[in-house]
Amino acid sequence: MSNFFSKAEVTSSGRPVLLHNEVECHLLSAVDLEPEDHRHFSLLKSGLLILTTHRLIWLPSSSASTPTSASAIPLAAISHIFSSKKSLKSVFHSPRIRFQVLVSSDGRVFDPSSGSGSSSGSGSRSVVVTAVIRGKGDCDGFLVKFWDSWRARAWETTKISSSGSGSASGSGAATGIGGGLYSSDGSVRMVGVAGILRKEQEMWESTDKSLQDAFQDLNALMSKAKEMVMLAEKMRQKLLSGTSSQTSGTNDEDMGSKEEMQDWLLSVGIISPVTKESAGALYHQQLSRQLADFVRIPLERAGGMINLIDAYCLFNRARGTELISPDDMLQACSLWEKFDVPVMLRKFDSGVMVIQNKSHSDEEVFARIKSLVTKPEALRTGISPTDAAMTLGIAPAMAKEHLLTAESKGLLCRDISPDGFRFYINLFPEIDPCNMYFVKDYGICSTWIKAVSTTGIGERSSTFR
Amino acid sequence: MQKLGDFKLPHFFNYPPYFTLQPVRETREKQIQLWKELILDYCRTQKIFIVRLEEEFPLFSNSVIERTLSHEAREAFLSALVAEGRAEWLDKGRRNCLILWHRIQEWADIIVNFVKDNGFEDSVMTVEEIRSGIESRGTELHGIDRTILMRALKLLEQKGKLAIFKGTSTDDEGVKFSV
Numbered sequence: 001m002s003n004f005f006s007k008a009e010v011t012s013s014g015r016p017v018l019l020h021n022e023v024e025c026h027l028l029s030a031v032d033l034e035p036e037d038h039r040h041f042s043l044l045k046s047g048l049l050i051l052t053t054h055r056l057i058w059l060p061s062s063s064a065s066t067p068t069s070a071s072a073i074p075l076a077a078i079s080h081i082f083s084s085k086k087s088l089k090s091v092f093h094s095p096r097i098r099f100q101v102l103v104s105s106d107g108r109v110f111d112p113s114s115g116s117g118s119s120s121g122s123g124s125r126s127v128v129v130t131a132v133i134r135g136k137g138d139c140d141g142f143l144v145k146f147w148d149s150w151r152a153r154a155w156e157t158t159k160i161s162s163s164g165s166g167s168a169s170g171s172g173a174a175t176g177i178g179g180g181l182y183s184s185d186g187s188v189r190m191v192g193v194a195g196i197l198r199k200e201q202e203m204w205e206s207t208d209k210s211l212q213d214a215f216q217d218l219n220a221l222m223s224k225a226k227e228m229v230m231l232a233e234k235m236r237q238k239l240l241s242g243t244s245s246q247t248s249g250t251n252d253e254d255m256g257s258k259e260e261m262q263d264w265l266l267s268v269g270i271i272s273p274v275t276k277e278s279a280g281a282l283y284h285q286q287l288s289r290q291l292a293d294f295v296r297i298p299l300e301r302a303g304g305m306i307n308l309i310d311a312y313c314l315f316n317r318a319r320g321t322e323l324i325s326p327d328d329m330l331q332a333c334s335l336w337e338k339f340d341v342p343v344m345l346r347k348f349d350s351g352v353m354v355i356q357n358k359s360h361s362d363e364e365v366f367a368r369i370k371s372l373v374t375k376p377e378a379l380r381t382g383i384s385p386t387d388a389a390m391t392l393g394i395a396p397a398m399a400k401e402h403l404l405t406a407e408s409k410g411l412l413c414r415d416i417s418p419d420g421f422r423f424y425i426n427l428f429p430e431i432d433p434c435n436m437y438f439v440k441d442y443g444i445c446s447t448w449i450k451a452v453s454t455t456g457i458g459e460r461s462s463t464f465r
Numbered sequence: 466m467q468k469l470g471d472f473k474l475p476h477f478f479n480y481p482p483y484f485t486l487q488p489v490r491e492t493r494e495k496q497i498q499l500w501k502e503l504i505l506d507y508c509r510t511q512k513i514f515i516v517r518l519e520e521e522f523p524l525f526s527n528s529v530i531e532r533t534l535s536h537e538a539r540e541a542f543l544s545a546l547v548a549e550g551r552a553e554w555l556d557k558g559r560r561n562c563l564i565l566w567h568r569i570q571e572w573a574d575i576i577v578n579f580v581k582d583n584g585f586e587d588s589v590m591t592v593e594e595i596r597s598g599i600e601s602r603g604t605e606l607h608g609i610d611r612t613i614l615m616r617a618l619k620l621l622e623q624k625g626k627l628a629i630f631k632g633t634s635t636d637d638e639g640v641k642f643s644v
Contacts, residue, residue: 382481408489413482417532424482428495433502436475449476 004035004127005044005109008057008072016050016057016070021154023206026051026145030135033058033071036128044071049131051146053154075150077101077110079126084143095139097131097146287324288332291315292341295355299343303394304360308333308345308353310395348401349408362405368392369406373425374444379451382415382422469523472510475503484532486541500542505551509566514610515555516543516562555612563612567605572617575605577626580644592618592629592638 009017031049050057080100102110333345389399546552555561
């Protein structure tokens with residue numbers, strides 16, 4: 001059986017040899033080409049169908065058992081392309097693209113580039129060819145491009161220019177079907193200056209084309225954007241209304257899908273409106289765990305307690321990109337109570353928020369503060385947050401929080417003066433208002449008096465002016 | 466021990482936090498108590514009846530440790546005395562405080578004792594004489610603040626122990642005892 005279709009030249013690696021100016025447009029895999037009259041002609045089964053500006057090229061798949069040669073149908077030979085009919089049948093079938101080709105007198109596809117088929121013989125008969133697309137390619141897209149290419153009739157302009165250049169360059173230029181710059185092995189032959197110019201031109205053309213495509217996409221996207229925004233708004237509203245109408249017994253499924261929606265909204269950059277009520281979107285949970293891991297080392301270096309703001313800066317710096325907002329940070333820390341992590345968020349009375357190890361013991365800190373503040377020097381002049389910071393090995397701001405907490409527990413007293421903010425050991429509990437002048441032996445007051453008197457403070461008398 | 470004139474100061478007078486109003490409730494309550502006692506003691510021994518907040522009051526400063534009570538602290542401690550009935554604000558602006566290291570009733574009792582001790586049960590005296598007369602020398606009545614004295618006398622008048630009458634001049638009031 002002779003081939004219905006014309007033979008297409010391929011390179012040694014199986015790539016089609018393209019004609020002068022021919023550009024590939026689309027391809028589909030696992031395609032059968034069935035001429036209507038396939039009783040006389042063999043089917044082409046399960047190959048790669050390539051649409052170019054000039055032809056439909058069918059390449060056999062490498063797994064084909066019988067080596068069928070590559071075939072091509074010139075677009076010029078196509079007289080009609082059928083639009084796809086969506087019927088009930090078509091739901092169950094593989095998609096099909098049907099078109100009508102002109103058949104020359106020998107019953108084969110009319111090939112306008114070759115000499116076969118005189119003008120009188122062309123157009124006498126047409127045969128319908130069906131391309132059955134068994135692969136997963138985009139058939140509708142292919143069909144659209146097929147229409148475009150066919151209508152564009154790129155081969156007509158090529159013919160004019162190539163015939164012109166063919167006569168000019170004489171024997172050196174055209175060889176076989178692949179005339180112009182394309183040699184038989186498919187590689188582009190760059191001949192001198194003309195070659196360079198040719199190459200430049202090609203680059204411009206392809207850039208231009210892809211730009212056009214891009215703008216097409218952009219236009220399409222812009223029109224979609226409005227719809228997208230509306231859709232996102234609707235979802236947001238749905239989420240909001242969903243939570244506000246919650247009954248006491250929340251359906252687990254509902255919560256799950258709501259969380260999914262939240263995650264989706266978050267991933268397209270929309271803040272979930274239900275942050276407080278929700279159990280915590282997946283994003284925040286992951287962030288929370290990540291933060292707990294990250295913060296371990298800074299905590300150690302900072303002596304077990306770190307200001308939330310400092311932790312925030314460190315974390316974002318480490319992340320580099322995808323910085324988190326302060327709200328995210330707060331959310332992540334608040335979620336720690338729900339997990340079993342060794343860190344916790346703590347808020348002091350002053351409003352300062354810190355991250356500290358769960359193992360952190362206030363009592364231990366107070367013991368250290370107490371021993372610091374009962375040293376003779378500290379008894380005389382008290383301690384400042386800086387002094388405490390140095391002893392405790394933590395930041396001064398953190399040390400101040402500890403001192404304030406110790407004060408609130410009655411361990412320390414504050415002394416505010418032009419010299420600054422200092423803390424002393426609390427002597428008041430030991431003093432009896434009904435017996436003010438009495439000093440207990442071995443009590444803290446007596447220790448204090450001893451420490452103070454060495455500098456002579458307690459001994460000097462001041463006379464009433 | 467440190468002294469302020471001839472007044473003996475307690476050891477905690479040199480404790481700097483004593484001069485800073487403490488924020489922690491328990492600590493502050495103790496601090497207030499100590500200041501109340503100290504103020505009363507000092508005023509009693511120095512015979513000070515009025516404390517003016519905006520003037521220098523020796524007790525409120527300690528030059529040794531270079532600390533001074535803030536206005537807020539002074540007001541807090543004096544208000545505590547007022548609340549206890551041991552002092553009274555003389556003006557709405559709380560700038561002047563009358564210290565009652567003896568309550569009015571106590572002063573009244575002192576007056577009665579004074580009268581009895583000196584046999585003035587049925588006598589007549591001017592208010593000024595009670596304050597600064599020879600008889601009052603050496604007693605607590607000597608140099609008593611006039612406002613306080615009048616209040617005590619009025620209290621006794623209500624109880625019928627005496628009668629106050631105006632003298633020849635406006636500030637020459639007199640008292641007729643009937644103790």
